[in-house]
Amino acid sequence: MTSFRALTAHRLFWPLALLVLLLLIAAVNDPGFFAVRIQGGHLYGSLIDIIRLSAPLGLVAIGMTLVIALRGIDLSVGAVVAIGGAVACTQIAGLVDQGSVGGVLSAVGLALGLSLVAGLWNGVLVAAVGIQPIIATLVLMVAGRGIAQMITDGQIVTVSSDPYHLIGGGYVLGLPFSSIVAGLSIGLVALLVRRSALGVLIESVGGNPEASRLAGIKSRGMIIGAYAFCGLCAGAAGLMISSNISGADGNNAGLWIELDAIFAVVIGGTSLVGGRFYLGGTVVGVLVIQTMTQVVLSLGLPSETTLVVKAVVVTAVCLLQSPAYRAAVRARFLRRREVVAAANGGPATTAEVPDPSASSAASATPAEVQKS
Known part of the structure; x- marks a missing residue:
């Protein structure tokens, strides 16, 4: 009994239990849910779709984890997703040869650069100017969506570029390219924060900013860097989303992804008051969110009910994770x-x-x- 209590007290027990439950529900509804087949040298199946569609949210959630660990929040990631996709697709649509690898790379570089600047803007407002994170990022959340629509002239910009389609819809070695990029990015961040002093410094600043300041830790640069990285992740997610559908929608791209990212971070056990953070838990939270969406759609429920289901599930998991x-x-x-x-x-x-x-x-x- 004591060992079971200790098991249930682990921060990942209930998120993993929920993930297993969702997978079982999907398997009961669709007996072929776990089937993975090879077609045209690529892996296909519902599980592969979950992994592929989780890549953009995974990138955004990892950036959000670092921001939240530093007692911040970023509500503008959805708008930055829209800006990244809009810039890239607009640039590619203006190319004479949309299949040009050099042209696509320049468009991707420009989109990521602007996303990085957007993140820096949030970081400066929070760390240097002293504006509350929720207010500072809310400004870009509203303005960024308008900027994305201005870039696309309020239209859906479509492209026909095989190199660009590879980012979000292509496969390498039979695996989704977006999942490979997201997995390598998450692994690199985990290696950086857990095998160096950076992770300890982040938790120190987020846990007790005043004590960290007295210890000589320069928190301002860390906060700006975290917001910049979060913006870069959001821009990369925007590239994946827009390339997957071969088009940019400044109004709907990345809509509510900021809430999904926060949900994933909370499900993973990271506290919103800052301090200790868990990248592995965030990854589990991302898989829970995406699997939940897939299950709701597979059950034939209206897509609008997904938001209600997410709210109920996140509330339940947070309560079960609470020792009190x-x-x-x-x-x-x-x-x-x-x-x-x-x-x-x-x-x-x-x-x-x-x-x-x-x-x-x-x-x-x-x-x-x-x-x-």
Whole structure:
């Protein structure tokens, strides 16, 4: 029993359990859900589709994880996704030869450069000017969507470029190219933050900015860099989304992706108040979000219900991950069992009931204990 409690207390237990449950529901609804076939030298199947479609959200969520770890938030990633796709498709549509690799690379470089500038803009507003992150990024969230529509003149810009289509819809060695790029990017970030002092510095600044400042850590540059990286990730996601459909829609591209990214980060166990962050948990959260979307569509439910399902699922997972909530539920269950035993004439057991407040105090940081 104790080992089971320890297992359920792990931050990834409930997200992984939810992911397995969603996969089982999909398999019951579609017996061929787990089937993977090779067609034209490429891997096809529902699982491959989930991995391929998770790539853009995975990039955005990894950037969002670092921003949230530094006590920030970025609501503008959806607009930056639209800007990245709009710039690239507009540039490619103006080429004489849309199949030119050099022309496509220059368009991609320009889109990523502008996305990086957008992230830097957010970082400067937050770290240098001192504007609250939610306000600073909300400005670009609104203005960026308008910029994307101005770039496309309010139209859907379509392209016919095989090199560009490779980014979001192509395959390399039988695997989706976008998934390979996302996987390598996530692996590189994980290696950088976990095999160097960067991850410790990020958690230090996010956990206690004042103590970090007194220790000589220059938090301003780290915050600006995190927002810049988040913008770059959003721009890369915009390239994947627009290349997959061979077109840019400044109005709908990346719509609500900022909420999906935040959901993925929260499901993965990273706290919104900053400090400790978990890249592996974020990846699991991304897979949960994408699998949930796939299951809702496979069940024949209206696509509009996806948002409601996401809200319910995220709430449930967050509650199950809370030690205080689990302790309160366990205490209520034990009390009810004692009442039933007493009513049936049996001896009333006095099982030890964990105190939610004690659980919270045990998990509190020294700074929080000192403050209380």
